[in-house]
Structure formats: C-alpha cells, structure tokens
Amino acid sequence: MKILVCISKTPDTTAKIAFIDNNTKFSEAGVQFIINPYDEWYALVRALELKETLNATVHLITVGGADTEPVIRKALALGGDEAFRVDADSHDSYFIASQIAAHARSENYDIILTGKETIDYNGSSIGGMVAELAGLPFVSIASKLDVNGTTATLRREIEGGEETVEVSLPVAISAQKGMAEARIPNMRGIMAARTKPLKVIAPVAVDQLTSVTSFELPPAKAGVKLISPDNVEELVKLLHEEAKVI
Amino acid sequence: MSVLIFADQFQGNIKKSALEAVQYGSKVAQQLGTQATAIVLGEVSADELASLGRYGASKVLHVADARLNELETGVGVKIIAEAVEKENADVIVFSHNFSGRAIAPQLSARLKAGLVAGAIALPDTSAGFVVKKNVFSGKAFANVNITSAKKIVSVLPNTFNVEAGSGTAAVEAFAPSISDADFKIKITKVETVSGEVPLTEAEIVVSGGRGLKGPENWGILEDLAHALGAATACSRPVADAHWRPHHEHVGQTGFTVRPNLYVAIGISGAIQHLAGVNGSKVIVVINKDAEAPFFKAADYGIVGDAFEVVPKLTEAVKKYKGK
Ligand SMILES: Cc1cc2nc3c(=O)[nH]c(=O)nc-3n(C[C@H](O)[C@H](O)[C@H](O)COP(=O)(O)OP(=O)(O)OC[C@H]3O[C@@H](n4cnc5c(N)ncnc54)[C@H](O)[C@@H]3O)c2cc1C
Ligand SMILES: Nc1ncnc2c1ncn2[C@@H]1O[C@H](COP(=O)(O)O)[C@@H](O)[C@H]1O
Numbered sequence: 395m396k397i398l399v400c401i402s403k404t405p406d407t408t409a410k411i412a413f414i415d416n417n418t419k420f421s422e423a424g425v426q427f428i429i430n431p432y433d434e435w436y437a438l439v440r441a442l443e444l445k446e447t448l449n450a451t452v453h454l455i456t457v458g459g460a461d462t463e464p465v466i467r468k469a470l471a472l473g474g475d476e477a478f479r480v481d482a483d484s485h486d487s488y489f490i491a492s493q494i495a496a497h498a499r500s501e502n503y504d505i506i507l508t509g510k511e512t513i514d515y516n517g518s519s520i521g522g523m524v525a526e527l528a529g530l531p532f533v534s535i536a537s538k539l540d541v542n543g544t545t546a547t548l549r550r551e552i553e554g555g556e557e558t559v560e561v562s563l564p565v566a567i568s569a570q571k572g573m574a575e576a577r578i579p580n581m582r583g584i585m586a587a588r589t590k591p592l593k594v595i596a597p598v599a600v601d602q603l604t605s606v607t608s609f610e611l612p613p614a615k616a617g618v619k620l621i622s623p624d625n626v627e628e629l630v631k632l633l634h635e636e637a638k639v640i
Numbered sequence: 641m642s643v644l645i646f647a648d649q650f651q652g653n654i655k656k657s658a659l660e661a662v663q664y665g666s667k668v669a670q671q672l673g674t675q676a677t678a679i680v681l682g683e684v685s686a687d688e689l690a691s692l693g694r695y696g697a698s699k700v701l702h703v704a705d706a707r708l709n710e711l712e713t714g715v716g717v718k719i720i721a722e723a724v725e726k727e728n729a730d731v732i733v734f735s736h737n738f739s740g741r742a743i744a745p746q747l748s749a750r751l752k753a754g755l756v757a758g759a760i761a762l763p764d765t766s767a768g769f770v771v772k773k774n775v776f777s778g779k780a781f782a783n784v785n786i787t788s789a790k791k792i793v794s795v796l797p798n799t800f801n802v803e804a805g806s807g808t809a810a811v812e813a814f815a816p817s818i819s820d821a822d823f824k825i826k827i828t829k830v831e832t833v834s835g836e837v838p839l840t841e842a843e844i845v846v847s848g849g850r851g852l853k854g855p856e857n858w859g860i861l862e863d864l865a866h867a868l869g870a871a872t873a874c875s876r877p878v879a880d881a882h883w884r885p886h887h888e889h890v891g892q893t894g895f896t897v898r899p900n901l902y903v904a905i906g907i908s909g910a911i912q913h914l915a916g917v918n919g920s921k922v923i924v925v926i927n928k929d930a931e932a933p934f935f936k937a938a939d940y941g942i943v944g945d946a947f948e949v950v951p952k953l954t955e956a957v958k959k960y961k962g963k
Contacts, residue, residue, distance in 0.1 A: 407892055407912050411779045431893050487757075491749060513777050513892060513915070517757045518736070522745030531714050531824040534742035537886075547828075552738050553655055554838035556887075557710070558829035571893055572886055603754030603788040607770055610781045618925070618935050623944030626953045629924070630960045632940060637922045639901040640844070640868065640957070 395450035395541075396501065397441045399474065400494055400508040400520065403458060403465040404430045407513065413609040420514075420609070429465050432509025432569060434472070439574035440539055441507055442473040448541060450504075451475050455497055457490045459483045463592065470587035471579035477590065482597035485515055485606060491523030492600040498528045504563045505546070510535050510570040518568070525566035533559060537572030643669040644729035646720055647678040647692060647700075648711065648739045651832075654680070654688055656841055657735035657797040659695050664795045665733035666696020667762055672731070677701060679723050679814070681708040681716060686811065693809030695802060701727075701814040710827045713742035719816040721750055724790070726814075736794035737840070744794045753790035760799050777892060777915035796919075797840065798898040839888065842871035844901045847890060847917070849875040851906020851927065851946055855883035860950045861905060867957040873897065875907050891916035906946045909934025926950065 405411075406426040414421045429438070441452045454469050454477040456462050466477045480493040498506060506528065508521035518534075525532030537556070538549040544563045549556050551570070579587075621629045633640045645665035647658040662678050669676035678697040680689055682705070689700050701723055708715070720743065724732060732747065734740035736758040748755035756771040760781070764770040768785040771793055775782045786792075839845065846865040848858065858872075865872045872888060879889035890897050892912040898919035905926045907913060914937055917923070925938040928945050935941045942949055 405776070407777075407915065411776045413780070435893065487745070487755065488749065488752070491745075515775055515782075516773070516777065517745075517755075518741040519745040519748070519755055519757050522742060523749040526717070526746040526749035532742060532746060533825060534713065535738055550738075551887075552830070553650055553657070553841060555830060555832035557827050557831075560826045560828055561824060571889065601752070601788075603748075603752065604756065604784050604786050607768075607783045607785050609775070610772075610783070612779075612781065615937065615939070618938040618941045620941050620943065623942050623949050623952075626942070626949065626956045627959075629940060629942065629953065630956045633901065633922070633924070634960065637901070637939065639922045640960075 435576040436569035436573040437507040471583040486602035487519040495527035506566040521568035661735040662695040694804040734794040754786035754788040755792040837871040844870035847873035849907030
C-alpha cells in the first residue's frame with residue numbers, strides 16, 4: 395500500500411496579516427510558518443496510522459520554494475518515509491494540483507490525502523483537482539477513514555448530517571477534524587528525518603487559470619457596545635432595532 | 641453564452657445555500673447580458689423546481705433520476721460537464737457548501753476553468769473577471785482574476801441575503817448519459833441531524849466555551865438557543881473534553897460559521913476560535929472577564945457571570961418573542 399500526503403506551508407495561526415508591494419503580496423516579515431493544520435493533524439497522522447497497521451509506505455509532496463523544506467522535514471519527523479518538493483512557487487490551485495497529479499501518475503498511489511483546506515488561501519480546491527487530474531474518485535471533507543483490503547470506508551460531512559461511503563482504491567480524499575488526533579514529533583523522528591530522502595523535482599509546464607490582483611484588510615470593527623448585566627432587555631432591544639438580527 | 645448554476649437539494653428540498661448560488665448566478669447573468677439556468681439532480685417536486693424562478697433562474701434543467709437523490713459527486717461532475725456543453729455556459733456557479741467543495745474543483749480541472757472558491761462579492765468585469773474572496777481565515781480578502789475562458793465561482797454560504805422575487809422558470813427534463821458504472825462511490829448510510837438547526841446553515845448560533853465549566857451546565861445555553869431558534873456550537877477544548885459533540889466545534893480546525901448573530905458565552909476569543917466565526921454579521925460576547933480578547937471582535941458585550949446573565953437573557957428573549 396502506498397499513500398501520498400499533500401503538505402502545504404501556512405503562516406502560523408497567530409501570525410499578523412499584512413501586505414506589501416502595493417497590497418499584492420503577503421508580508422512574511424516576522425511570520426512563523428507551520429504545516430497547514432488539516433494536512434498535519436488529520437491527513438498525515440491518519441496516513442501514519444495506516445502505515446503502522448497496514449504496513450503502508452507514506453510519501454509526502456509539497457509544491458513550493460526551498461523555504462518550504464523545514465515544514466516538509468517536520469512532516470518527515472512525524473513519520474513520513476520519503477518527500478518530494480516540486481520546485482515552483484504559485485498560488486493557482488490548478489497549477490499546484492497539476493504538479494501533484496503529474497507526480498502521482500508515476501507512482502501508483504492507493505490513497506492520496508490532502509487537508510480540507512489551507513488556512514491561508516482557503517480554497518478547498520486542490521484535493522478535488524488532483525483527483526480529477528489523476529483520474530481518481532474523490533471523497534471530500536472526510537472525518538473518518540478505514541481501509542479493508544482494497545475498500546475504503548469513509549464518513550463525510552454533508553449539510554445537516556453525515557454520509558458513510560465505500561469506494562474501491564485508489565482514491566483521493568480531503569481530510570478534516572475527526573480523522574485522527576494530532577501527534578508531536580519525538581527526538582528519534584527528528585534525527586531520522588535529517589537523512590530521509592527529500593527529492594526536488596522540476597515543475598511540469600501548465601497554465602495558471604487564476605491570479606491574485608490585490609489583497610485587502612477588512613475595515614476595523616466599530617468597537618463593542620457594552621450593556622449592563624442587569625439590563626439584558628436592552629440587549630434584546632438593540633439586537634432587534636439596531637442590528638436587526640432577531 | 642449562459643450562466644449555469646448547480647442548485648443542490650437535500651431530501652427533495654433545494655438547500656438555502658443553493659438558493660444563494662442561484663440568486664448570485666442570476667445577477668452575474670444580468671451583468672453579462674445573458675440568461676441563468678439552474679440544474680437540479682434527483683427527485684424534486686415540480687413546485688420546488690419552478691420556485692427557482694423567484695431567485696432569478698429563467699430555466700431549470702431537471703435530472704429526475706432516483707439514483708441522484710443522494711449525491712455521488714463524481715457523477716455530479718459528469719452531468720454538470722454535459723450540461724455546460726449543452727447550455728454553452730461560460731460561467732458556472734456553485735455554493736461553497738459541502739457538495740460545492742467536492743464538485744467545483746473536479747469540474748474546474750476537467751474543463752480547465754479557473755475557480756474562485758468562496759466568493760463574497762459579484763465579479764468585477766471592468767478589467768477581466770475579478771472575484772473577491774476571504775483569505776487567511778477571514779482576516780483578509782483577495783481579489784482574484786480568472787483568466788481562463790470558462791470560469792467557475794463558488795459562493796460562500798450565508799453571505800448574500802436571498803430574496804424571492806416574482807420571476808418564473810421553465811422546467812426542462814434533462815437526460816445526461818450516465819450509467820451505473822459511473823457511481824464509483826457507494827453511499828451506504830446517510831445520518832441527518834434532525835430536529836436541530838444544522839450549524840452551517842443557521843442564522844443564529846449560540847456557542848459555549850470552557851467558561852461554562854462542564855457539560856452539565858449546557859442547559860442554560862440550550863434554553864437560550866431554543867428561545868432564539870438558534871443552532872448550538874462550542875469552542876475546541878469543549879469538544880476535545882467531550883462536553884459537546886465534535887460537530888459543534890467551530891474555529892480554525894472545526895467548522896466555519898457566518899450566521900447573522902453569533903452569541904459567545906464563556907469563550908475567551910482566541911484567534912483560532914475567531915477564525916471560524918469572524919464572518920458573522922453581529923457578535924455578542926458574554927464573559928465575566930472584561931479583558932477577554934473576544935470583546936475586541938464583538939458588536940455587543942455583557943461583562944458578567946454567564947450563570948446569571950444567560951437565564952435572564954433567555955427570559956428577555958421569550959418576553960420579546962411573546963409580544
Ligand atoms: C493550531 C490551533 C488550532 C486551534 N483551533 C481551534 C478551533 O478551531 N476552535 C477553538 O475554539 N479553538 C481552537 N484552538 C484553541 C484556542 O487557541 C483556545 O485555546 C480555545 O479557543 C479556548 O477555548 P475557550 O475560550 O472555551 O476556553 P478559555 O480560553 O479557557 O476561555 C474561557 C473563558 O470563559 C470565561 N469565563 C469563565 N467563567 C465564566 C463565567 N462564569 N461566566 C462567563 N464567562 C466565564 C473566562 O473569562 C474565559 O475568557 C486552536 C489552537 C491551536 C494552537
Ligand atoms: N503548495 C502545495 N503543495 C502541496 N499540497 C498542497 C499545496 N497547497 C495545498 N495543498 C494541499 O491541498 C489542500 C487544500 O488546499 P486548498 O485547495 O488551497 O485549500 C491542503 O490542505 C494541502 O493538503
């Protein structure tokens with residue numbers, strides 16, 4: 395069994411969001427980068443659990459410049475076996491997905507896992523695109539994944555409920571909360587990660603279908619209106635008359 | 641040229657988020673001087689289909705195939721791709737709900753049509769086709785230009801008010817070429833959260849944090865939610881401690897909600913929590929600590945003990961509703 399986990403690098407959740415170059419570029423000054431939480435906590439950890447129970451091999455892939463290497467090394471330290479970095483910097487989902495699919499076609503993975511979404515670009519897009527480009531069925535926003543022989547059983551979120559689905563491998567899956575519990579890398583993992591293979595591959599030529607023309611910050615909140623705990627009727631009145639939400 | 645909108649249904653009812661997409665798509669069609677066609681999969685009543693006209697669709701393609709009552713998203717992609725061709729659609733609109741998140745990206749890759757996922761405004765077509773969306777978990781916006789000939793936009797749920805007009809839509813049966821072999825994913829069980837308002841569709845959400853001390857205290861929160869007709873939610877430590885079910889966890893690593901009103905009770909307002917709720921139109925914070933960071937993100941606040949304030953608030957809401 396071979397599993398590919400797609401790893402992206404995102405600013406730490408507490409990072410200050412600011413833009414430079416006339417609001418066309420995210421300011422990385424002083425920003426700490428982490429593995430996108432959905433990729434690490436759910437997709438990667440579930441893949442590692444399957445590695446332990448089913449004797450699977452876990453490959454990692456990231457599309458990004460050399461500055462993504464600390465993040466991919468951390469994913470190796472958690473237990474990935476081998477990593478690939480496609481040396482290209484892009485925020486076009488189709489471009490990124492095409493790179494991942496091009497690699498996947500040469501490796502015959504049984505399962506391709508992505509996170510539900512990146513917490514910076516919030517596309518929820520790359521998993522489905524990779525599935526389509528690699529010719530695999532796609533189960534999106536899955537909160538549970540079990541594998542029995544060549545069948546995967548999953549739970550996925552739908553409006554107002556949950557579905558249980560079955561699909562034959564190979565399959566592409568986007569992972570969310572529920573699929574696994576976060577792990578912390580140990581010293582042995584960190585040491586081992588230093589010598590695990592990290593191959594840099596050249597990107598394939600594909601068109602970009604979107605481009606960011608500018609970023610904006612939301613207008614500042616007007617400030618909170620405080621109401622006395624002894625006058626909750628006032629709050630109800632404000633919610634009705636001023637905010638018009640009840 | 642036309643605009644095609646996927647209007648997805650659940651148990652025979654068009655989802656509210658889908659109505660938002662239909663209305664959005666109709667406005668895009670107006671902007672482009674063309675017509676909006678909605679597509680519906682599965683068994684749905686004639687009235688329900690025709691009602692899409694009130695949200696701006698001039699035509700509804702209906703695939704009345706019982707196999708599509710529950711959505712196998714791969715089959716959905718195949719059918720919509722066929723409809724795109726039939727209707728000569730250049731812009732395809734989805735809701736950025738669970739089914740949209742599954743289908744839109746697959747369709748994007750199949751048609752080589754650039755996708756903006758989670759749009760919060762109509763496209764600006766003065767120079768290209770630029771769509772605004774949230775980035776950095778709602779802490780900023782990006783304006784994204786779609787440069788491909790065909791374009792896909794998915795609309796962030798609860799962003800646009802849906803307003804029924806008086807339009808009518810012609811319903812047309814559509815028989816795409818699908819076979820049993822296309823159903824690669826077998827849906828073996830569907831569980832609905834019945835009786836309650838589904839969190840991601842709710843207009844009002846009442847949410848509790850560690851400040852409520854334990855699961856046995858959730859009654860006061862549920863009473864308030866009930867009085868308001870709200871869904872209930874919680875912070876991550878609350879779900880992690882199994883005080884509340886996991887599907888109530890909102891924030892960076894849980895659900896994102898953007899109701900009209902979010903009431904936060906005993907939640908400190910950590911940045912990871914805010915990331916999942918800061919799109920709410922109005923935020924009310926009830927916390928005994930005046931320094932709690934949540935107050936900075938709130939519209940209205942009460943500094944006080946939840947155990948005293950919340951029951952009083954519930955009574956006040958009941959009194960107001962009784963009028
Ligand atoms: C990568 C990452 C992702 C995360 N993702 C999420 C996420 O998705 N969602 C999430 O919620 N958190 C998330 N967290 C955790 C987050 O940082 C906070 O720890 C968490 O939100 C705090 O939950 P809380 O507000 O319920 O508890 P606390 O921070 O303990 O706050 C409790 C609050 O209750 C108040 N209080 C106490 N008693 C009373 C009373 N009697 N009446 C009124 N108020 C009272 C206190 O003043 C305090 O403000 C994440 C953290 C990390 C690092
Ligand atoms: N640059 C990248 N390299 C590898 N995987 C990525 C990259 N960007 C996103 N992904 C994967 O795709 C998922 C969804 O990303 P997105 O569509 O941007 O929300 C992420 O959770 C990752 O698993």
